[in-house]
Amino acid sequence: MPDPTLSNSPANTPTDLSTRDTSETLQDSDLLKRLLSSRQGPKIHQRQRVADSRLFHIEAIDLEFSNGETRQYERLVGKGYGAVMVAAVTTDHQVILVKEYAAGTECYELGLPKGLVDPGEDHLTAANRELMEETGFAAKSVTKMTEMSLAPAYMSHKIQLLLAQDIYPQTAKGDEPEPPEVVFWPINKLDLLIQSGQCTEARSLAGLFMLRDKLANL
Amino acid sequence: MPDPTLSNSPANTPTDLSTRDTSETLQDSDLLKRLLSSRQGPKIHQRQRVADSRLFHIEAIDLEFSNGETRQYERLVGKGYGAVMVAAVTTDHQVILVKEYAAGTECYELGLPKGLVDPGEDHLTAANRELMEETGFAAKSVTKMTEMSLAPAYMSHKIQLLLAQDIYPQTAKGDEPEPPEVVFWPINKLDLLIQSGQCTEARSLAGLFMLRDKLANL
Incomplete structure (x- = not known):
């Protein structure tokens, strides 16, 4: 069960703004808790190079999210040493x-x-x-x-x-x-x-x- | 001839740091002058689509800079409405x-x-x-x-x-x-x-x- 002090809420189940805690009463450690997610990342089922040029690699990845939703995303993959x-x-x-x-x-x-x-x-x-x-x-x-x-x-x-x-x-x-x-x-x-x-x-x-x-x- | 008060200098001809003006004595309008460039942009001789995917277009452009240097650059061209x-x-x-x-x-x-x-x-x-x-x-x-x-x-x-x-x-x-x-x-x-x-x-x-x-x- 989510901790109601964290002001985290999934979209489409809006928080009542009047009940949010404010930063005035919270320590940094409490604030940092707001940033922690326990959500499991999607599974990557397949990776495929879909385009290449001198500078760029484009990859398509097939994702399955923890709620069962699937998507194909495209991403640019960097080359080199940073x-x-x-x-x-x-x-x-x-x-x-x-x-x-x-x-x-x-x-x-x-x-x-x-x-x-x-x-x-x-x-x-x-x-x-x-x-x-x-x-x-x-x-x-x-x-x-x-x-x-x-x-x-x-x-x-x-x-x-x-x-x-x-x-x-x-x-x-x-x-x-x-x-x-x-x-x-x-x-x-x-x-x-x-x-x-x-x-x-x-x-x-x-x-x-x-x-x-x-x-x-x- | 460049205005010596602007602290602009091309690379490889370093400014003597001790002679720079400081912001304390300059108005905003004087500061803005530092940002203005009178340099002429390169000519684009050729554009070519070199790779395409669902999301991305990659274009190669042949450039000639005002000093005669030529380069081929690659660029990602956005799709959509912003x-x-x-x-x-x-x-x-x-x-x-x-x-x-x-x-x-x-x-x-x-x-x-x-x-x-x-x-x-x-x-x-x-x-x-x-x-x-x-x-x-x-x-x-x-x-x-x-x-x-x-x-x-x-x-x-x-x-x-x-x-x-x-x-x-x-x-x-x-x-x-x-x-x-x-x-x-x-x-x-x-x-x-x-x-x-x-x-x-x-x-x-x-x-x-x-x-x-x-x-x-x-």
């Missing part, structure tokens, strides 16, 4: 952004430097390499912040977000077709950046908000 | 999250309700419909917040983020294979949600941070 995104900041809390041509949306997009991890490379090294290649700066300190997914409903891709500090000029040759433009942006003006419409990528936006919180707590 | 993501909040600033099976990462993922826009549907209607289908709640007020891209380097997909307020119980039948679990989460505990590792999607995370900022400024 990806990194770098939140690099100066001592006066400006973050280094790069503007690059984005072939998906066919426009220039401003965002955090990022790239694929090379074979045999760890995430910290990959982050500093991408930073040097894309911005002309390196960091004496690189630390892990979190891992993000993109669209987990249909993509297996994940990206590691890393914090880069103690920045100094240092270049490395990358494979960019044209040198990215580099913009130093004050993290306390994140709202203005979003309003500009120049930085739209969810991963960059989430990374910038996390950076702002991190710096506020340092 | 997508919406809903940040629905109660009067005591709890946000409605749903936990659903994510076939891309093969685990249950907690995030903001979202879904595809139906033919002929506007974004506000789609947002309220998805909210009813996935959470068992509807909103008397739905307003646009922003538009986000996913991975603009290789995906054309965009999603509209909408704010839903004045929530009341109301269901609608969706096509979910199993009823999503619904979690009310206090927006001022966003750090705890991230630490839990249950909510990893960049779009949900960015949406939740934007919601927190929005509520702080209301």
Whole structure:
């Protein structure tokens, strides 16, 4: 029987809003209980490659959920060794952004430097390499912040977000077709950046908000 | 000739960090100038469908950048009428999250309700419909917040983020294979949600941070 204090309810059996508990009275450990699911995941009956290109693999999977419902889903399966995104900041809390041509949306997009991890490379090294290649700066300190997914409903891709500090000029040759433009942006003006419409990528936006919180707590 | 006050520099010609201007002395209009690029976009010489599946189209495009460099990029081309993501909040600033099976990462993922826009549907209607289908709640007020891209380097997909307020119980039948679990989460505990590792999607995370900022400024 579900614990009524958790405010969890399956859809189509709505909770009475007036009876919900509020966060004011709950400890973090009680709140975390809300996130735990005891539901059993679906069985995967079959996997099939349905399309391939140089960059992408598309797989169809036949699923049977614990309630007996069956579905066929399609998913993009990532190749390679993962990806990194770098939140690099100066001592006066400006973050280094790069503007690059984005072939998906066919426009220039401003965002955090990022790239694929090379074979045999760890995430910290990959982050500093991408930073040097894309911005002309390196960091004496690189630390892990979190891992993000993109669209987990249909993509297996994940990206590691890393914090880069103690920045100094240092270049490395990358494979960019044209040198990215580099913009130093004050993290306390994140709202203005979003309003500009120049930085739209969810991963960059989430990374910038996390950076702002991190710096506020340092 | 570039304006030296903008702190813009192409990669591989590093800026001397000590000579950068700081945000303290700049107006918003000066800051926005940093984001403007006068660079000419690449020419697209050829487009070719290289793979297709039920959900995905993959296109190869031959690009020539303004400096003469050429590349072939691959991109995922979205189908359909767009997508919406809903940040629905109660009067005591709890946000409605749903936990659903994510076939891309093969685990249950907690995030903001979202879904595809139906033919002929506007974004506000789609947002309220998805909210009813996935959470068992509807909103008397739905307003646009922003538009986000996913991975603009290789995906054309965009999603509209909408704010839903004045929530009341109301269901609608969706096509979910199993009823999503619904979690009310206090927006001022966003750090705890991230630490839990249950909510990893960049779009949900960015949406939740934007919601927190929005509520702080209301």
